[in-house]
Amino acid sequence: MAAVKKNTFDSFLAQHDERSWCEALDSLLRLIHPVDQDATRVWFAFWPLHLYRVIQQSDNLDQTAQKLEMKGRYLLEEQLDSSLGFLVGSQYWPEVKEAVCSHAESSTSTEGGLADQIRAIAKKLASTLQVPESHLIGITAVALMTLRQIGPAVFSATSIKAAKRKASPNKVLRARSRKRGRFFGFLHTVDSKYTVIFGEHDKASRFEAIHGQDISMAAGKDHRDYQSIDPRRIQGPVPFQCRTGTCGTCWIGVLSGKEKLSPISEFEKARLKYFGYDFGSSDQETHPPIRLSCQARCFGDVSIAIAPWNGVLNVRRFDR
Secondary structure, eight states: OOOOOOOHHHHHHHTOOHHHHHHHHHHHGGGSOHHHHHHHHHHHHHSOHHHHHHHHTOSOHHHHHHHTTOEEOOOGGGSHHHHTTTOGGGGGHHHHHHHHHHHHTSTTTTSSOHHHHHHHHHHHHHHHHTSOGGGTHHHHHHHHHHHHHHHHHHHHHOOOOOOOOOSOHHHHHHHHHSOOSBOOGGGHHHHOEEEEESOTTOTTSEEEEETTOBHHHHHTTOOSOOTTTOTTOSSSSSOOSOSSSSSOTTEEEEEEOGGGBOOOOHHHHHHHHHHTOOTTOOTTOSSOSEEETTTOBBSSOEEEEEOSEEOOOOGGGGGO
16 A cells, blocks of 8 residues: 555644643543543543654664553554454444544645544534434544554554444443442441453453452452463453552553542552653542552442553653
8 A cells, every 4th residue: 555645634633732632632521422531531541642752752662661661562553453442432433534534635624623623523424424423522532643643654554343333322331330249238338349340342351349449459369361461460450560559550541430439549649640641630530530450449330441551651750
């Protein structure tokens, strides 16, 4: 396939820094269907523009990864398909990708701001597919950030198998709110067991947490072999090294049930900022969607996404 040249739209995307993307996402958040509101924020936290820039500016990626203590899979273009899996809107990815490519080629594609571009693409596609615009805004924002990071040539050439249309967003929300844990009458505040789902498309991708237990420790009770899939998963499905908030290995995105976790502490906030995981998080949020699993204690069922990499992305400490 011939190389795809950068056009005006690519230049438009390149003009926007991480703050611009954060502001655009904040302005669109209420328009995204509730099923994907936190999922969209999680995706942007997992794949921040700053990570892309650090990789792009590196003369020696191995040395940079060592300096930033990067582990896991941190190259988006190598795992685009799996990066989208926890977004319900990903079922529309082939159509969204085609719509984004078509929009990028339009001579009027740079009219308005970043949020306006996302809405324009989602609105037009929603009319074509006869689905609510709210189903497409989150995945469209993800598509534009993906285009920004992997470039037009790779973006247009990437082939992802069309997904089966999943249950409607409302059905997914109802399924998420269904209680799965075991309760023992009035003793539930002590003896309750809750379900932590780390893969909504696989019934086996779940483990139990007892009342007040942190997610990392609960995951460690799952003795299935995960290390052959990801070397960071020493014990259980959630990677860890320290379980004290020191290493940043166990960060996760909370897709649903974030209010059923313990409120974030000042210590955890500081650690998230230190690692550079706090994209779009407000200091006023008591239950943000990005958490350190060793600091987040369970008081109900939750659904999470496990970050494919970890490191110390806040490089300011290296510039002193």
